[in-house]
Amino acid sequence: MIATPSSAPKTLIATADRAVLKKSRSNLYYAFRRFRKQRLAMVGLVIVVFLMIIGFGAPLLAPTGYDVADLMSANQFPSREFPLGTDTIGHNFLSRIMYGTRTSLFVGFAAVGVGMAIGIPLGLAAGLRGGWVDFAVMRLVDVMTAFPGLLFAIFLMTVLGAGVGNIILVIGLTSWLTLCRLVRAQLLTLREQDYVMAARCLGASEWSIAFRHLLPNALAPVIVAITLAVPTAIFAEAGLSYLGVGINEPTPSLGKMIADSAPFIRVYWHLGLFPTGAIALIMLGFSFVGDGLRDALDPRQA
Amino acid sequence: MSHTPDRANDISHLTSGMRNEDATALKTEMTRRGLLRGGAAAGAGLAALGIFGGIGATPVPGQSAGGFLSAQDMPEGAAAAELQVYRVPSDPANSKSLDFYEQVYGRPLVADLFSEPLVRINRNFEIEPAAATEWSSNDDGTVWTFKLDQGLMWSDDTPVTAADWVKTFQYAADPEHAWDFTWFWAGDLVNFSEAIAGDVPVDEIGVRQGADEFELVFETVNAAPYLPSKLLYSLPLSKKALEESGPLYNTNPDTAVSSGPFIIDEWLRDQSLTYKRNEKYTGSMEVPIQKVIVKFAAPNTWFTLYEADQVDYIEGPAPAELQIMEADDEKAAQIYQGVGDFGCFYFFFDVDSAPFDDLKVRQAFSHVLDREAMKQQIWGRQANAAPSFLAPGFPGSNTEALADIQKFDPDLAKQLLEEAGFPNGEGFPSLTLEVRGGGSPVEIATTQAYGSMLKQHLNINVEIQNVDREAFYDALNAKPTQVLFGWISYGMDYFDPSNMLGVWASGGRHSWSNEDYDAKVKEAAVFLGDTDERIAMFQEAERILVEDVPAVFAYFSTPIQLIKPYMAGPALDADDNGITAVHWPGFTTMSTVPGELFVGEDAPEGRS
Numbered sequence: 001m002i003a004t005p006s007s008a009p010k011t012l013i014a015t016a017d018r019a020v021l022k023k024s025r026s027n028l029y030y031a032f033r034r035f036r037k038q039r040l041a042m043v044g045l046v047i048v049v050f051l052m053i054i055g056f057g058a059p060l061l062a063p064t065g066y067d068v069a070d071l072m073s074a075n076q077f078p079s080r081e082f083p084l085g086t087d088t089i090g091h092n093f094l095s096r097i098m099y100g101t102r103t104s105l106f107v108g109f110a111a112v113g114v115g116m117a118i119g120i121p122l123g124l125a126a127g128l129r130g131g132w133v134d135f136a137v138m139r140l141v142d143v144m145t146a147f148p149g150l151l152f153a154i155f156l157m158t159v160l161g162a163g164v165g166n167i168i169l170v171i172g173l174t175s176w177l178t179l180c181r182l183v184r185a186q187l188l189t190l191r192e193q194d195y196v197m198a199a200r201c202l203g204a205s206e207w208s209i210a211f212r213h214l215l216p217n218a219l220a221p222v223i224v225a226i227t228l229a230v231p232t233a234i235f236a237e238a239g240l241s242y243l244g245v246g247i248n249e250p251t252p253s254l255g256k257m258i259a260d261s262a263p264f265i266r267v268y269w270h271l272g273l274f275p276t277g278a279i280a281l282i283m284l285g286f287s288f289v290g291d292g293l294r295d296a297l298d299p300r301q302a
Numbered sequence: 303m304s305h306t307p308d309r310a311n312d313i314s315h316l317t318s319g320m321r322n323e324d325a326t327a328l329k330t331e332m333t334r335r336g337l338l339r340g341g342a343a344a345g346a347g348l349a350a351l352g353i354f355g356g357i358g359a360t361p362v363p364g365q366s367a368g369g370f371l372s373a374q375d376m377p378e379g380a381a382a383a384e385l386q387v388y389r390v391p392s393d394p395a396n397s398k399s400l401d402f403y404e405q406v407y408g409r410p411l412v413a414d415l416f417s418e419p420l421v422r423i424n425r426n427f428e429i430e431p432a433a434a435t436e437w438s439s440n441d442d443g444t445v446w447t448f449k450l451d452q453g454l455m456w457s458d459d460t461p462v463t464a465a466d467w468v469k470t471f472q473y474a475a476d477p478e479h480a481w482d483f484t485w486f487w488a489g490d491l492v493n494f495s496e497a498i499a500g501d502v503p504v505d506e507i508g509v510r511q512g513a514d515e516f517e518l519v520f521e522t523v524n525a526a527p528y529l530p531s532k533l534l535y536s537l538p539l540s541k542k543a544l545e546e547s548g549p550l551y552n553t554n555p556d557t558a559v560s561s562g563p564f565i566i567d568e569w570l571r572d573q574s575l576t577y578k579r580n581e582k583y584t585g586s587m588e589v590p591i592q593k594v595i596v597k598f599a600a601p602n603t604w605f606t607l608y609e610a611d612q613v614d615y616i617e618g619p620a621p622a623e624l625q626i627m628e629a630d631d632e633k634a635a636q637i638y639q640g641v642g643d644f645g646c647f648y649f650f651f652d653v654d655s656a657p658f659d660d661l662k663v664r665q666a667f668s669h670v671l672d673r674e675a676m677k678q679q680i681w682g683r684q685a686n687a688a689p690s691f692l693a694p695g696f697p698g699s700n701t702e703a704l705a706d707i708q709k710f711d712p713d714l715a716k717q718l719l720e721e722a723g724f725p726n727g728e729g730f731p732s733l734t735l736e737v738r739g740g741g742s743p744v745e746i747a748t749t750q751a752y753g754s755m756l757k758q759h760l761n762i763n764v765e766i767q768n769v770d771r772e773a774f775y776d777a778l779n780a781k782p783t784q785v786l787f788g789w790i791s792y793g794m795d796y797f798d799p800s801n802m803l804g805v806w807a808s809g810g811r812h813s814w815s816n817e818d819y820d821a822k823v824k825e826a827a828v829f830l831g832d833t834d835e836r837i838a839m840f841q842e843a844e845r846i847l848v849e850d851v852p853a854v855f856a857y858f859s860t861p862i863q864l865i866k867p868y869m870a871g872p873a874l875d876a877d878d879n880g881i882t883a884v885h886w887p888g889f890t891t892m893s894t895v896p897g898e899l900f901v902g903e904d905a906p907e908g909r910s
């Protein structure tokens with residue numbers, strides 16, 4: 001960040017930079033304070049951290065591996081031995097839920113990563129260059145928006161086949177639109193700001209303006225959008241797996257566990273309740289954090 | 303049958319491993335009855351009874367007196383005509399078209415009501431005349447002549463003639479059409495295999511008009527004593543409609559033409575399908591039901607529909623749903639357990655590809671399937687262990703003698719895998735088990751449990767992938783097949799071992815090929831001597847099949863049906879083996895069921 005331009009008004013820019021940086025640092029500080037004051041956001045944060053521990057820590061924490069099953073102990077209700085019971089083929093359901101959470105989180109983050117890798121550069125290009133680039137990107141966005149997301153995802157999954165890698169790709173491919181539009185809109189607003197004008201007058205290149213002035217200022221809403229995109233992606237994975245085009249056995253997926261539980265739920269209630277609860281918890285946690293971040297990072301509150 | 307009267311509702315003798323003598327007794331009985339009934343005997347023992355040389359069927363009295371029943375003709379205890387609505391669910395994923403000759407494995411739960419096959423099957427698996435009134439063969443059993451019911455009319459007022467069948471079979475053999483069931487006739491009908499391959503034109507296959515337009519002739523490659531039974535699958539399409547409106551004419555009410563008891567009324571994709579009565583039906587069944595509504599819903603929601611009185615019949619409830627029904631006496635009376643189509647469900651290999659080209663690998667796989675645990679924990683009443691391919695009750699079944707070949711023995715499995723070069727599964731490629739989509743909860747749990755057993759006992763990682771049914775069959779039928787390791791089932795098409803065992807013949811459904819097996823099945827199929835001897839030949843063939851492990855046989859389905867208490871009729875009476883259930887193939891003109899099922903007087907009003 002702290003580059004030192006070699007041109008004449010060096011001191012001036014450096015000072016300006018420092019001012020910006022100092023201001024942004026304090027902004028973050030205030031944002032964090034505002035975030036901490038929101039009870040729901042903190043609850044969300046606790047949930048997310050908890051889920052990450054049980055999810056990503058599953059290999060260490062889970063009582064058994066996700067593919068270990070003992071058919072003779074199938075269909076058991078929660079007990080001391082099996083805190084969440086066992087499923088129809090004798091998996092320890094606690095392990096399945098933990099690994100299922102891991103799958104969900106992994107797919108959620110990775111899919112959003114794919115979405116970011118596509119959406120942010122395209123949004124940047126459209127917002128910065130304008131003209132035919134903007135036109136092309138926005139028409140692409142229009143075309144993609146015209147496809148119902150779930151149907152398009154089902155189509156792609158059917159063509160590509162089920163599997164973790166494919167589902168990440170497919171959710172990424174259908175979720176970059178929001179980010180792309182958001183980044184573009186931010187840039188369109190920001191590039192008319194006075195400080196951009198000032199930088200331009202001082203001879204800063206387009207690239208330096210983009211990365212030093214525009215992107216940092218556009219970041220807050222993008223972070224919020226990313227945080228909120230994670231639960232959406234997780235939900236999409238659950239939905240696709242529920243429909244049978246998502247993740248293959250024996251990799252656990254909460255959505256698939258819910259789908260498989262449907263015929264059993266009237267008797268073996270735990271098969272439906274726990275994965276549904278886990279998905280609800282994930283959605284709540286990320287949504288609370290996202291909402292909290294949005295409020296905390298809102299520049300109007302600065 | 304000796305054990306019928308006092309065990310009318312007990313089918314344990316059928317489902318828990320019928321002894322050989324029982325099976326033989328069953329066959330003989332059926333054969334005799336079949337002959338008495340005037341139908342050509344289905345299955346074994348045909349030759350012994352001198353089927354060749356024009357034994358044919360005598361027309362059943364009142365053959366053409368069928369049709370729909372008006373209010374005053376309804377069977378005793380039946381509700382009024384306007385209440386004769388039969389509602390069933392169907393899986394939308396498995397309901398792509400309506401005609402047998404369009405897509406055998408993609409039809410709704412109730413279909414095949416738009417024409418009459420040459421013969422149909424009753425609940426004792428005997429064939430009865432339908433569109434054909436009588437039939438006969440030449441002396442060597444290779445030319446079969448069917449006399450057609452001359453009164454049969456299509457709903458567009460054209461008569462049903464031999465030309466309709468000729469056109470239909472040509473359509474079936476058309477390589478452009480690429481039908482998913484061509485193997486059924488391949489190798490049987492003259493030039494059929496060649497036509498599928500595109501080597502001869504379709505008009506040269508062995509199906510042609512006889513002396514006049516009401517005589518249909520089939521020419522077979524070898525003697526085919528089973529042909530009349532096999533022609534259960536002979537629903538004709540209308541030649542005129544096929545030519546004028548294309549093969550999907552029956553899916554559109556505007557172009558639909560029927561000579562069966564029903565015709566399409568309305569098809570709301572993925573919602574419902576309604577069949578209304580074909581007012582011009584001239585076939586031999588007397589059909590009380592006036593309207594059939596097929597409601598599209600995923601199978602795991604059928605039970606809910608059933609409980610909410612939205613449907614009158616469901617099959618394959620989940621184990622937990624069955625528990626709910628069993629817990630209540632009144633509900634328990636709605637449970638029917640049949641033998642279905644003697645379906646065997648199995649895991650199969652592409653034996654031409656590594657690692658399954660090694661017999662030891664296949665044997666290892668066959669010894670880790672713990673059928674006993676599955677019976678106890680997953681299958682319950684819905685299935686029985688299948689150590690071999692032919693289910694108890696089906697002619698030739700030999701489950702006890704073959705039980706040890708693929709028995710559960712993890713230590714032996716480990717040893718075999720090591721001998722094959724994969725000690726403790728090391729170096730074994732990661733596998734994908736491809737599962738035919740739309741499977742029942744029992745199928746899903748069975749495949750998952752087998753995956754975990756392979757991991758547990760052999761340390762082999764198996765990913766289980768659900769594949770859309772149509773895509774699955776395309777991949778399976780591709781030559782060479784694209785399914786390395788899959789899950790599928792096969793049930794009978796006609797009541798003879800040559801049928802079930804035929805699916806494993808070279809060039810059939812699977813890539814497995816064994817000359818010895820082919821020869822034995824073929825020899826037995828056309829064998830004209832003693833019935834027991836013929837069965838023994840089939841059993842030798844089945845032993846080869848089980849020993850060479852092109853498949854790990856998992857279970858024989860004993861499907862559960864739930865039927866509302868107000869549904870009635872002879873279709874729900876016990877058959878000769880004491881089995882009470884709507885018998886395979888269900889509510890279709892290939893079966894006598896449409897004439898034997900009705901809505902009783904006690905039905906609630908306003909069902910739709």
